[in-house]
Amino acid sequence: xxxxxxxxxxxxxxxxxxxxxxxxxxxxxxxxxxxxxxxxxxxxxxxxxxxxxxxxxxxxxxxxxxxxxxxxxxxxxxxxxxxxxxxxxxxxxxxxxxxxxxxxxxxxxxxxxxxxxxxxxxxxxxxxxxxxxxxxxxxxxxxxxxxxxxxxxxxxxxxxxxxxxxxxxxxxxxxxxxxxxxxxxxxxxxxxxxxxxxxxxxxxxxxxxxxxxxxxxxxxxxxxxxxxxxxxxxxxxxxxxxxxxxxxxxxxxxxxxxxxxxxxxxxxxxxxxxxxxxxxxxxxxxxxxxxxxxxxxxxxxxxxxxxxxxxxxxxxxxxxxxxxxxxxxxxxxxxxxxxxxx
Numbered sequence: 001x002x003x004x005x006x007x008x009x010x011x012x013x014x015x016x017x018x019x020x021x022x023x024x025x026x027x028x029x030x031x032x033x034x035x036x037x038x039x040x041x042x043x044x045x046x047x048x049x050x051x052x053x054x055x056x057x058x059x060x061x062x063x064x065x066x067x068x069x070x071x072x073x074x075x076x077x078x079x080x081x082x083x084x085x086x087x088x089x090x091x092x093x094x095x096x097x098x099x100x101x102x103x104x105x106x107x108x109x110x111x112x113x114x115x116x117x118x119x120x121x122x123x124x125x126x127x128x129x130x131x132x133x134x135x136x137x138x139x140x141x142x143x144x145x146x147x148x149x150x151x152x153x154x155x156x157x158x159x160x161x162x163x164x165x166x167x168x169x170x171x172x173x174x175x176x177x178x179x180x181x182x183x184x185x186x187x188x189x190x191x192x193x194x195x196x197x198x199x200x201x202x203x204x205x206x207x208x209x210x211x212x213x214x215x216x217x218x219x220x221x222x223x224x225x226x227x228x229x230x231x232x233x234x235x236x237x238x239x240x241x242x243x244x245x246x247x248x249x250x251x252x253x254x255x256x257x258x259x260x261x262x263x264x265x266x267x268x269x270x271x272x273x274x275x276x277x278x279x280x281x282x283x284x285x286x287x288x289x290x291x292x293x294x295x296x297x298x299x300x301x302x303x304x305x306x307x308x309x310x311x312x313x314x315x316x317x318x319x320x321x322x323x324x325x326x327x328x329x330x331x332x333x334x335x336x337x338x339x340x341x342x
Contacts, residue, residue, distance in 0.1 A: 046287045046314065046335045049321070055106040056095055058083040062330035064317040065306040066092070066123035066134075072100045074158055076132070077332070078121040078304075079107055091115040092123045092134060094158045114150060114161055122179045122241075122304075127191065129155040134164075135178035141166055145176040147195065171215060171223045173199040179304075182217070183244040185274050191217040194229070194242040194251070210238040212253065231278050232269055234258075243305045248274040252305035252314075253281060262300035265289040266316060288314065288335055290321040301330075312336055 056075070057063050061082040068075055075095040081088060092114055093107035109115065118138040125132055130152055137145045148164040171177065171193075180195040198210045211233040213226040233239045234257040241254040251269040260267075266288055267281035283289065290300040306315040314337075319330040 044338045049333045052332045057331040063332045064304040065315040067125050076123040085109050087115040088117040090119040090121045133180045142172040143174045146172040147177050175199040179241045181243050183248050196240040210240045212239050241304050254303040261289045261291040264301045266302050
């Protein structure tokens with residue numbers, strides 16, 4: 001396929017690249033990128049992957065992107081205790097900066113009110129930024145992994161979070177739930193929630209190992225019954241870590257399905273409008289996804305996609321990329337695309 005207007009990004013351009021990632025304009029919501037619906041693309045191809053570097057990535061520590069604040073001044077991530085100051089295997093951290101033109105400061109642990117000696121990961125801010133959702137395998141839950149939420153009064157205070165509360169049995173099961181993401185449909189006013197689960201409840205059968213589900217966030221803060229996303233999931237293989245573009249027309253996932261290059265790759269599903277069904281996911285390509293490093297060693301994995309608010313910048317976690325091992329094992333990487341004129 002011919003490459004159109006590919007933006008090449010060198011390591012020294014990372015700061016400039018990150019500075020423009022929070023355009024409030026979603027733009028042309030009637031068009032979607034993808035082959036299934038044969039809609040003309042409004043995006044260039046993705047640029048080559050660039051390691052976000054230190055201080056966000058650190059040593060042999062695993063890092064995964066979580067979410068950004070709307071003003072682009074806070075970056076919530078998952079990171080391990082190897083960097084120091086953590087409480088368990090994985091914790092929730094936040095990087096701050098004074099302006100979008102400044103580099104990110106070193107990650108700061110969110111503290112023992114949220115983090116435990118277990119694994120706490122996948123932070124996602126609510127649309128009003130007063131709630132932080134995440135997944136954890138801490139004791140006292142309904143299943144092995146559950147989804148939790150904590151609240152803060154001041155949305156400008158990254159360390160003012162209250163004690164986490166389990167989201168309850170409507171969304172959590174005796175099995176595993178993780179990686180929640182939210183989309184607000186401006187046409188209907190509904191808040192749609194996507195998440196991954198390997199539940200074995202006969203009333204909500206899955207298509208494989210982990211599958212993707214969707215539900216609605218109700219006005220009282222509870223959730224409607226979750227439904228399996230039939231088209232997006234593949235039997236036997238793991239489909240996890242959904243992230244929906246702000247206009248609701250693109251859904252990125254990580255999957256071990258056939259047709260990938262490594263252990264887990266990033267795939268994307270599209271739809272012409274929010275009232276249409278999702279397409280079969282399409283592989284994001286070898287610019288983003290990396291091939292198996294060595295059959296005798298670990299497989300490369302590209303996981304935890306996070307898209308900027310304007311849709312032009314993709315963040316994800318990657319390990320064992322051939323020719324560039326990054327800062328540590330799982331590092332956060334970034335790639336950009338540009339909007340094309342029709």
